[in-house]
Amino acid sequence: MPVTIAKTLLRASQKRFPTRYPAKIQSNSMAPVFMALVFAAALVLATLAPAAAQAEALAPPEGALLESRMVDYGAPVPGSLLALNPFHATAEGVDGDGNGVRLTTMNAHANSWYILEVTLENGRTARYHLENSDPAEWRLSLTDEAEIYLESAEDAYACAPWQDGELAEAAASGLPYAPVCDWALFLRNEVSGNRSSREAVSQFLRDNVLFGDSLVNLIKGAFYEDRFMASSEELAAEDPGAIVALLGQAELDRRPAMRPRSGIEVEGSDNGAMQAGAWYAVEDAPGVFHSTMQSGMIARSVFERAGGTNRLDGAENGADVYLMAFDLSRFEIGYEVGTDHPRVDWSPRPSGAGRNYNTGGPDGFGTTAPLVRVGMISPSITDRIAATFTGGFKREHGAWRFGPRAQANWGNHYGFMSNGVILSRLWPGLATLYMTDDGTVGMTTWSEELEEELLPHLVFARQNGVPLIENGVPGAEVQSWGGGNWSGSANADLRTLRSGACIREVDGRSFLIYAYFSAATPSGQARTFQAYGCDYAMILDMNSPELTYAAVYVQDEEAEEIRTMHLADAMAGVDLTRRDGTRIPRFLSYADNRDFFYVARRQ
Numbered sequence: 001m002p003v004t005i006a007k008t009l010l011r012a013s014q015k016r017f018p019t020r021y022p023a024k025i026q027s028n029s030m031a032p033v034f035m036a037l038v039f040a041a042a043l044v045l046a047t048l049a050p051a052a053a054q055a056e057a058l059a060p061p062e063g064a065l066l067e068s069r070m071v072d073y074g075a076p077v078p079g080s081l082l083a084l085n086p087f088h089a090t091a092e093g094v095d096g097d098g099n100g101v102r103l104t105t106m107n108a109h110a111n112s113w114y115i116l117e118v119t120l121e122n123g124r125t126a127r128y129h130l131e132n133s134d135p136a137e138w139r140l141s142l143t144d145e146a147e148i149y150l151e152s153a154e155d156a157y158a159c160a161p162w163q164d165g166e167l168a169e170a171a172a173s174g175l176p177y178a179p180v181c182d183w184a185l186f187l188r189n190e191v192s193g194n195r196s197s198r199e200a201v202s203q204f205l206r207d208n209v210l211f212g213d214s215l216v217n218l219i220k221g222a223f224y225e226d227r228f229m230a231s232s233e234e235l236a237a238e239d240p241g242a243i244v245a246l247l248g249q250a251e252l253d254r255r256p257a258m259r260p261r262s263g264i265e266v267e268g269s270d271n272g273a274m275q276a277g278a279w280y281a282v283e284d285a286p287g288v289f290h291s292t293m294q295s296g297m298i299a300r301s302v303f304e305r306a307g308g309t310n311r312l313d314g315a316e317n318g319a320d321v322y323l324m325a326f327d328l329s330r331f332e333i334g335y336e337v338g339t340d341h342p343r344v345d346w347s348p349r350p351s352g353a354g355r356n357y358n359t360g361g362p363d364g365f366g367t368t369a370p371l372v373r374v375g376m377i378s379p380s381i382t383d384r385i386a387a388t389f390t391g392g393f394k395r396e397h398g399a400w401r402f403g404p405r406a407q408a409n410w411g412n413h414y415g416f417m418s419n420g421v422i423l424s425r426l427w428p429g430l431a432t433l434y435m436t437d438d439g440t441v442g443m444t445t446w447s448e449e450l451e452e453e454l455l456p457h458l459v460f461a462r463q464n465g466v467p468l469i470e471n472g473v474p475g476a477e478v479q480s481w482g483g484g485n486w487s488g489s490a491n492a493d494l495r496t497l498r499s500g501a502c503i504r505e506v507d508g509r510s511f512l513i514y515a516y517f518s519a520a521t522p523s524g525q526a527r528t529f530q531a532y533g534c535d536y537a538m539i540l541d542m543n544s545p546e547l548t549y550a551a552v553y554v555q556d557e558e559a560e561e562i563r564t565m566h567l568a569d570a571m572a573g574v575d576l577t578r579r580d581g582t583r584i585p586r587f588l589s590y591a592d593n594r595d596f597f598y599v600a601r602r603q
Contacts, residue, residue: 057139057151058089060108060456077356079364081106081371084422087456093146097163100125101146106371109437109456110420111135114185115370116148118162127370128167129188131177131419133380138184150184157182176374176591186379188372191339191591240267240281240289243327246506247289250277251531252297260292262322263566264552277531279325282565284554287330287601288386291323291532295524298531305530307473309523316495319519321528322567324387324550328510331386331599333441335433335460337368337418339375340593342392344368344424347399350411354400362399362410363425371421375591377598384600385562388587389514389550390499391595392416392464392540393487395424402482405429414463415446416595426451426461431468431475431538433501434461439602441512443503443536445470462595468500469537474526486522487542495521499541499548502534512599514540516548516567545570547594549586562588 061069069086078084087109092102100119105111114130132138141149147158159181161167170178170187177186249255257273266280274280274292282288296317303309326333345366346355360366377385392398398414400406415426417434426432432446436457444450445467465485467475477484481494498517503510513534517525522539529537541547550567564585566572575583576590587596 057141058091058103058105058108060087061089077359077362077364078425079359081365081368081421081423084363084425087420091142093142093144095146095160095163099146099162101142101162103140103142103148105140107420110459111139112419113371113421114140116162126162128171129370129372130180131186131188131378133179133184133186133378148181148185150181159184176376177379188374190372191374192593238286240286243287244279244281244289246509247279247325247511248506248533249279250291250293250528251299251302251533252277252293253299254297256297258292258294258320260320260322261569262290262292263564263569263572264290264322264324265565266290282324282552284556285386285552285565287327288552289325289327291325293321293323293528293531294318295321295520295528298527302527302530305473307475307526308479309474309526310479310521312521312524312527313495316520316524319517321515321517321520323513323515323532324389324552324567325504326387326512326514326599328441328512330602331512332439332602333435333460333512334377334381334598334600335391335416335418335435335462336375336377336587336596336598337373337416337423338391338594338596339373339591341394342398342414342416342424342595343395345395347395347397347411347413349397349399349401350406350413353407354411356410361424362413368423371423375593375595376587376589381598381600382588383555384603385553385555385588385598386601387550387552387599388596389501389567390541390547391597392462397485397487398464400482400485403480405483405485414465415461416463417458417461420459422461426463429466430463431466431536432461432463433538433597435459441503441510443501443538462597465539467536467538468522468526469502469529469534472530472535474523474530478522478526484522486539495519495524496543497545497548498522498525498539499550500525500529500537500539502529502532502537504532504534506533514550514567516550518568546574549574549596551585553585553588 066086072078072083073086082088085106087107088104089108090102090104095101098121102117104115106113112132112135116128116130117125119125137152139151143149143158147160149158150156161180166180167187170180171189176189176191178189180187255276258276259273265283266274267283268280276293276297277291279289279291282290294317295312344363345361392414395413399411405412409427412427412430413424414430415424417423426446428447430446433443435441436454437459446463466477468478469475486494496519498520500515502513504513513532515528525539545568549571551571552565554563556563562585564583575586577583584590586592
């Protein structure tokens with residue numbers, strides 16, 4: 001502990017005089033002596049007061065407090081974000097300048113999102129949304145002097161960025177993620193999704209990185225100063241052909257050669273041609289696989305199995321389907337909400353008993369403030385990013401208009417959770433894609449029993465309607481337009497461009513499969529996922545390439561760039577472009593208004 005406190009004081013002195021010393025000290029060349037005195041004084045102070053300066057890390061609630069929180073959480077209308085997140089914890093104090101300081105972790109288990117509140121002597125309070133750059137590494141608390149205390153296995157120090165102007169500078173930077181506290185934390189800043197943050201980020205890269213437009217250098221070059229460098233054991237190299245053989249082929253009656261309108265480059269194809277229903281390893285992307293087919297090729301035996309679907313018409317039978325599979329032994333999945341969508345207020349769909357007009361939304365609030373939604377991935381994982389794909393329906397379409405679900409649970413608005421924080425309640429009976437703190441990715445129909453088991457361990461969750469496939473057969477509502485809340489195109493056609501995802505288990509190995517349907521009904525989606533051997537499947541979004549966007553990223557360190565391969569050629573136009581015509585990857589280098597999933601390589 002003495003060395004820790006010494007390092008804390010030394011850091012404080014270095015922060016105050018980062019590259020220079022006070023003029024008086026500079027004039028008599030006493031800077032080295034000054035620094036030595038600081039360090040020596042720190043050691044003396046640490047010896048005299050070894051542990052009193054540090055507080056305990058913010059811990060999850062227990063006992064009666066947790067029981068009380070769970071009662072609030074289970075209320076028909078929780079009423080606030082804190083009530084919807086029972087594992088929050090708070091520490092507060094008064095700093096040396098007389099400011100009241102309160103630090104709240106939104107989920108002490110997840111250790112990711114924090115709310116910092118600073119109240120000045122005049123009573124004005126400023127609130128900041130901080131994100132832990134490495135939740136597995138850094139634990140946060142408040143010192144007795146009301147400074148943020150960051151501790152890892154190898155380091156510890158205190159910081160008070162509201163005192164020295166660092167927080168104000170970060171807030172004025174225009175960056176979705178602005179570093180504070182020696183890069184251990186990011187301040188999440190409000191930006192307008194999809195457009196306005198581009199110039200701020202681009203300028204930031206140009207000013208701080210040798211190759212300013214290179215995301216690889218952003219992580220590995222001077223900008224981060226190896227802040228997120230890890231020396232993990234590498235995953236054993238595998239023969240991609242062995243995984244292709246493990247995945248097998250889709251159950252089709254016809255397997256013609258196809259040349260898909262896809263930007264995914266694969267190994268073993270003949271001049272871009274792929275055999276329908278077969279899997280191919282994606283070039284330079286270990287653990288990622290690509291396949292294509294049309295619904296009209298699905299084997300008749302698939303349609304004869306238990307579970308009903310509607311008849312597929314000629315247009316749907318001839319429409320291309322493009323799929324990507326991710327070997328979950330090599331990847332972790334994440335989820336981020338967009339700057340705007342999905343919202344947490346009321347969908348216009350429920351009415352009558354399905355709507356409470358006295359509240360701002362089904363959970364009692366209509367905004368996620370003071371939490372800030374940035375619509376892009378954290379810079380701390382950019383060097384591991386392998387793929388992204390868009391999330392689910394907007395709030396407007398994410399609730400029932402007809403049937404029993406429209407009249408129960410406030411219309412059963414689709415729930416979602418990011419970075420361990422529930423932003424909209426997860427309702428039983430809805431199809432849910434989730435990940436727990438041990439990295440397990442699951443897809444299931446949510447239930448109260450499952451929630452009781454998983455709630456303390458959830459990292460993210462996204463609900464979107466009811467299942468397309470459940471226990472290997474079409475879901476009970478696949479044939480019901482209103483019951484399944486399947487929606488349609490702008491012209492109310494049930495057949496439209498759609499996306500979906502499924503989990504497939506093969507010999508104890510899990511694969512997440514994302515599928516883009518150029519024209520499909522829920523019935524066609526269900527039969528396709530059946531043909532590919534999926535155990536569970538759910539719809540995501542629909543109607544346009546922007547809303548069904550998916551891309552694979554190849555990090556080319558020699559060329560110092562990230563190369564983007566889009567699942568469908570039409571998706572390339574969704575990315576923003578610079579004046580020189582080069583594309584800027586969506587979700588990676590600028591904020592977007594839609595929610596999305598990301599696939600990152602495990603460390």
